[in-house]
Amino acid sequence: xxxxxxxxxxxxxxxxxTLLSGLLESAERDIAVLVNDVGEVNVxxxxxxxxxxxETGDEVVALENGCICCSLGGDLSRAVIRLWKExxxxxxxxxxxGVGEPEPIAHQFVRGPASGPYDLESVATVVDARRFxxxxxxxxxxxxxxxxxxxxxxxxxxxxxxxxxxxxLLVVNKCDLVDEAERERxxxxxxxxxxxxxIVTTEYGAVDLETLLDDDYFxxxxxxxxxxxxxxxxxxxxxxxxxxxHGHDHHRERGDDGDHDHAHPPERYGIEVETYHRRRPFxxxxxxxxxxxxxxxxxxxxGLTWIAGREKQAVTMSVAGAxxxxxxxxxxxxxxxxxxxxxxxxxxPGLSWDEEWGDRESRLALIGRTLAWDDLESRLDxxxxxxxxxxxxxxxxxxxxxxxxxxxxxISSDExxxxxxxx
Numbered sequence: 109x110x111x112x113x114x115x116x117x118x119x120x121x122x123x124x125x126t127l128l129s130g131l132l133e134s135a136e137r138d139i140a141v142l143v144n145d146v147g148e149v150n151v152x153x154x155x156x157x158x159x160x161x162x163e164t165g166d167e168v169v170a171l172e173n174g175c176i177c178c179s180l181g182g183d184l185s186r187a188v189i190r191l192w193k194e195x196x197x198x199x200x201x202x203x204x205x206g207v208g209e210p211e212p213i214a215h216q217f218v219r220g221p222a223s224g225p226y227d228l229e230s231v232a233t234v235v236d237a238r239r240f241x242x243x244x245x246x247x248x249x250x251x252x253x254x255x256x257x258x259x260x261x262x263x264x265x266x267x268x269x270x271x272x273x274x275x276x277l278l279v280v281n282k283c284d285l286v287d288e289a290e291r292e293r294x295x296x297x298x299x300x301x302x303x304x305x306x307i308v309t310t311e312y313g314a315v316d317l318e319t320l321l322d323d324d325y326f327x328x329x330x331x332x333x334x335x336x337x338x339x340x341x342x343x344x345x346x347x348x349x350x351x352x353x354h355g356h357d358h359h360r361e362r363g364d365d366g367d368h369d370h371a372h373p374p375e376r377y378g379i380e381v382e383t384y385h386r387r388r389p390f391x392x393x394x395x396x397x398x399x400x401x402x403x404x405x406x407x408x409x410x411g412l413t414w415i416a417g418r419e420k421q422a423v424t425m426s427v428a429g430a431x432x433x434x435x436x437x438x439x440x441x442x443x444x445x446x447x448x449x450x451x452x453x454x455x456x457p458g459l460s461w462d463e464e465w466g467d468r469e470s471r472l473a474l475i476g477r478t479l480a481w482d483d484l485e486s487r488l489d490x491x492x493x494x495x496x497x498x499x500x501x502x503x504x505x506x507x508x509x510x511x512x513x514x515x516x517x518x519i520s521s522d523e524x525x526x527x528x529x530x531x
Contacts, residue, residue, distance in 0.1 A: 117210045
């Protein structure tokens with residue numbers, strides 16, 4: 109019989125270890141725990157062992173010096189399979205590193221070697237209510253600015269939102285540090301970012317055992333598509349496809365009537381989701397300038413961008429608070445030979461296609477609070493190439509956008525930091 113698995117995520121200091129310690133102290137079932145931390149000293153594992161009287165090695169397996177979803181990925185699979193062979197327990201809980209992405213971890217229990225002896229049943233992300241409010245939900249004050257990590261490649265805020273967007277349970281912790289209005293604003297924003305997750309609020313990591321150890325099977329595919337920005341883009345694409353069926357131009361840009369593409373979730377505290385879709389490339393210089401001066405109320409923006417001078421590269425833009433990451437995540441189908449284009453298009457019969465530019469486009473989801481959407485849309489439109497620039501040699505432009513798959517560029521909207529690295 110397969111062993112159920114719960115993955116516990118959240119940024120450093122959110123309260124994962126406090127929650128986990130309380131879980132182990134109150135659980136009446138045998139729970140095995142794998143704790144991962146970054147650095148030479150595995151602080152979290154030491155805390156769990158000290159607070160629960162567990163003996164090192166038997167009931168807690170601690171992986172040190174790395175992130176379990178990347179450099180220690182192989183060690184994770186081997187560790188949990190060895191644990192399954194050598195010990196008897198009712199459930200496995202993995203406390204992931206605060207700088208780890210949950211999706212690659214979950215993948216190992218759904219489609220990797222660990223999927224045989226284990227069933228992934230829940231992914232829970234712990235959110236520090238005070239820090240989340242200050243960073244993303246503050247209305248009157250300045251949001252907290254956080255630069256990229258020490259490598260310059262992934263902003264910590266971006267990692268936090270990745271953890272929020274890939275889970276089926278959100279635990280809003282440290283609610284004693286916010287007032288009721290602030291707590292409700294945090295919850296509303298989390299609902300917009302991850303509408304598919306259950307949300308519970310708590311203090312000092314106190315969570316009902318049965319809520320955390322949910323026995324429902326985790327839907328990996330649904331979780332990958334459940335983020336608010338993905339749902340907005342898919343809704344926008346469906347609307348355009350529906351328009352196609354009735355003979356309308358689904359690449360229509362904003363007209364004189366001020367119409368624009370958008371999708372509205374339930375609006376609470378000024379939180380909205382909008383979409384932006386254009387079939388004209390961004391000027392790399394003007395686009396980079398915009399990314400350095402994004403409005404404070406823009407919490408999240410994500411999607412594919414077409415940047416002039418990068419006609420092969422499909423560049424994913426990811427905005428998390430004050431930081432933007434540009435990453436090459438693939439190639440435009442239109443950049444391949446005609447034979448390969450035809451093969452790809454036959455496999456995607458619903459793919460929108462322009463006779464001149466093929467599948468190149470920018471399609472973004474924008475999540476924010478108390479934003480002047482028309483102003484932001486106009487600023488994005490100002491970054492598009494003009495008619496005269498469409499006839500220029502785009503390779504002459506100074507271009508900060510990445511060029512190879514796996515290469516990322518991070519731009520800070522307060523102009524304090526910017527970096528690029530290859531992974």
